[in-house]
Amino acid sequence: MNTIPSIILATLTMACGGESTPPAAPAAPAAKAEATPLKPWRDALTESDILKYGERVFMAKGSNTCNDCHGKDGTKGRLEQAANLTMPATWRSSKALGGDRAKVDHALSFLVSNGGKKFNQDYVKANPDAGWDWAKSDAKAYDIQMFGVTQSSTMAALKKIRKDLKKTGIELPKADLTAFGAQSVLSYVRSIESAAK
Numbered sequence: 001m002n003t004i005p006s007i008i009l010a011t012l013t014m015a016c017g018g019e020s021t022p023p024a025a026p027a028a029p030a031a032k033a034e035a036t037p038l039k040p041w042r043d044a045l046t047e048s049d050i051l052k053y054g055e056r057v058f059m060a061k062g063s064n065t066c067n068d069c070h071g072k073d074g075t076k077g078r079l080e081q082a083a084n085l086t087m088p089a090t091w092r093s094s095k096a097l098g099g100d101r102a103k104v105d106h107a108l109s110f111l112v113s114n115g116g117k118k119f120n121q122d123y124v125k126a127n128p129d130a131g132w133d134w135a136k137s138d139a140k141a142y143d144i145q146m147f148g149v150t151q152s153s154t155m156a157a158l159k160k161i162r163k164d165l166k167k168t169g170i171e172l173p174k175a176d177l178t179a180f181g182a183q184s185v186l187s188y189v190r191s192i193e194s195a196a197k
């Protein structure tokens, strides 16, 4: 009963056998791969955007946030010894640096990024030319309860901002969260200070 032509037999064997060539890799999803790249936050955000995000950082919910220690209006928060943020002339940095605004901003950026403890240990050592003079500030160090953006509730708010920015096509790398937090929140602090005048 040899009725099946040999050419058909050969085809059947190839189709069922394990030796056939593997299926070609699926074509790359061209349209998706060409999504617009995210814009870097430093280029994409205006000063007023930064200020708006700074308010969110300042108002972060939870304990050990700026508003928790300093108060929602920058004054009369949980810690009596926390600086009055509406009165920059009373700040240690203003005194230690003779009120030089650019120098104060440089020091505050370090303080808010790292907290008082690290500031006391490192700032003057790392910035010998910054002009910082503790003797002028009526103290030898910052109260180490000044935490800046380093605590978890504030970092959680920053991570949320990072996600929201991504949705609008803006990239805020994880490595920039602290720098973004310090820059934006200081811009907000400067705005409450001028509003209070």
Ligand code: HEC
Pocket: 058, 064, 065, 066, 067, 069, 070, 079, 081, 082, 083, 085, 090, 091, 092, 093, 094, 108, 111, 112, 116, 139, 141, 142, 143, 144, 145, 146, 147, 148, 149, 151, 154, 185, 186, 189
């Ligand atoms: C756990 C409490 C705490 C948190 C959180 C905190 N601070 Fe402070 N902050 C303090 C205390 C206390 C001082 C006063 C330190 C001193 O004078 O020795 C201070 C001082 C300051 C000063 C004045 C610095 C100077 O030169 O005198 C600024 C500005 C400031 N904080 C901003 C912030 C901002 C912005 C945040 C949020 C990112 C924040 N702080 C979070 C407790 C806190």
